[in-house]
Amino acid sequence: MTQKISDKVINRLTLYHCILSDYISDNVEFISSKQIAKLLNIDDSQVRKDINLLNNSGKCRVGYIVKELKASIEKTLGFKKTKNAFIIGAGNLGSALAKYDNFTDYGLNIIALFDIDKNKIGSEVNNKKVFDIECLPELVQKNNIDIAILTVPRKYAQDMANFLVDSNIKYIWNFTPTVLNVPQDVQVWNENLMGNFLQFTYNI
Amino acid sequence: MTQKISDKVINRLTLYHCILSDYISDNVEFISSKQIAKLLNIDDSQVRKDINLLNNSGKCRVGYIVKELKASIEKTLGFKKTKNAFIIGAGNLGSALAKYDNFTDYGLNIIALFDIDKNKIGSEVNNKKVFDIECLPELVQKNNIDIAILTVPRKYAQDMANFLVDSNIKYIWNFTPTVLNVPQDVQVWNENLMGNFLQFTYNI
Numbered sequence: 001m002t003q004k005i006s007d008k009v010i011n012r013l014t015l016y017h018c019i020l021s022d023y024i025s026d027n028v029e030f031i032s033s034k035q036i037a038k039l040l041n042i043d044d045s046q047v048r049k050d051i052n053l054l055n056n057s058g059k060c061r062v063g064y065i066v067k068e069l070k071a072s073i074e075k076t077l078g079f080k081k082t083k084n085a086f087i088i089g090a091g092n093l094g095s096a097l098a099k100y101d102n103f104t105d106y107g108l109n110i111i112a113l114f115d116i117d118k119n120k121i122g123s124e125v126n127n128k129k130v131f132d133i134e135c136l137p138e139l140v141q142k143n144n145i146d147i148a149i150l151t152v153p154r155k156y157a158q159d160m161a162n163f164l165v166d167s168n169i170k171y172i173w174n175f176t177p178t179v180l181n182v183p184q185d186v187q188v189w190n191e192n193l194m195g196n197f198l199q200f201t202y203n204i
Numbered sequence: 205m206t207q208k209i210s211d212k213v214i215n216r217l218t219l220y221h222c223i224l225s226d227y228i229s230d231n232v233e234f235i236s237s238k239q240i241a242k243l244l245n246i247d248d249s250q251v252r253k254d255i256n257l258l259n260n261s262g263k264c265r266v267g268y269i270v271k272e273l274k275a276s277i278e279k280t281l282g283f284k285k286t287k288n289a290f291i292i293g294a295g296n297l298g299s300a301l302a303k304y305d306n307f308t309d310y311g312l313n314i315i316a317l318f319d320i321d322k323n324k325i326g327s328e329v330n331n332k333k334v335f336d337i338e339c340l341p342e343l344v345q346k347n348n349i350d351i352a353i354l355t356v357p358r359k360y361a362q363d364m365a366n367f368l369v370d371s372n373i374k375y376i377w378n379f380t381p382t383v384l385n386v387p388q389d390v391q392v393w394n395e396n397l398m399g400n401f402l403q404f405t406y407n408i
């Protein structure tokens with residue numbers, strides 16, 4: 001790949017990918033930009049423009065070849081570069097994410113969960129073990145983990161972030177409603193649910 | 205408000221709001237654009253530009269007045285226009301969202317949850333009752349609900365969306381990894397978790 005793809009395009013390509021997966025389940029072979037556009041309530045010229053960014057050869061008179069378009073998106077967005085991650089916090093949200101089997105299709109491999117609750121430690125969520133948070137530094141090193149998905153309650157978020165940084169985690173996918181204070185060499189991705197909600201509802 | 209604020213700005217303002225809430229908890233009275241910028245790893249000129257969009261009078265020599273800046277953001281983004289919503293699916297994700305008390309601060313009021321599982325129906329999550337999905341149409345009407353938060357398993361997503369549309373829901377916040385097919389007068393907001401993840405990891 002030679003071109004930097006913008007966040008908005010990556011977001012749309014992922015949604016096209018969802019549509020293509022559904023078409024494959026339904027044994028449909030071809031799809032048009034109009035069909036994709038209608039489902040997402042966007043302009044079909046936008047869909048064609050996005051798809052032109054891919055090295056996609058599967059275009060024919062009746063539309064795009066579903067399987068080839070799906071493969072092009074996967075190649076361009078790097079679905080196959082698997083990234084291993086730990087989930088920090090085995091509560092409802094952490095468990096929901098551990099059960100989200102789609103992650104694997106997109107190259108995100110959840111290895112294990114961590115918690116402080118003795119009742120949860122030793123149990124399994126979707127065949128992934130819940131470990132004592134004290135084992136984290138050792139297991140980060142052993143499994144060569146870069147990414148932590150943070151789902152602890154808000155009041156523990158900053159302390160836990162400090163512990164993750166000390167344990168050599170370099171990327172934190174932050175689901176807590178707190179802005180974390182971390183050193184420059186650690187990247188935080190804020191899953192800003194309320195920001196998204198306000199974007200949606202701003203015009204209602 | 206006279207000006208349309210872009211999605212990116214709304215997203216950043218929500219993060220500033222998180223920071224301000226933490227400052228208030230810590231009894232800090234003033235904050236500078238540099239402090240906000242450092243926490244989010246962005247440029248402080250960007251922070252000042254965003255804040256200039258608000259009708260914020262709380263600026264002084266030592267920085268912004270935390271409480272006034274917070275109030276300005278809330279006013280501009282419409283936190284006080286409370287929106288009622290139902291959660292569809294009382295699994296891990298639905299329960300996690302029902303427990304997310306921050307929603308109320310942002311004007312999102314979760315009234316109840318719905319499920320098909322007889323073991324869940326009648327129980328409560330964070331003082332919100334879980335109802336039989338069959339009661340939905342009646343309760344939508346009775347509570348004047350516009351917004352449904354969809355957290356059911358992928359395979360039920362489209363059928364459930366059809367049911368929501370038939371029940372007169374006008375906005376679906378979609379947490380399932382499926383693109384929903386709905387009529388033109390219904391709006392779907394896709395919480396595209398994998399799209400976000402791929403945006404984050406695209407450059408790793």
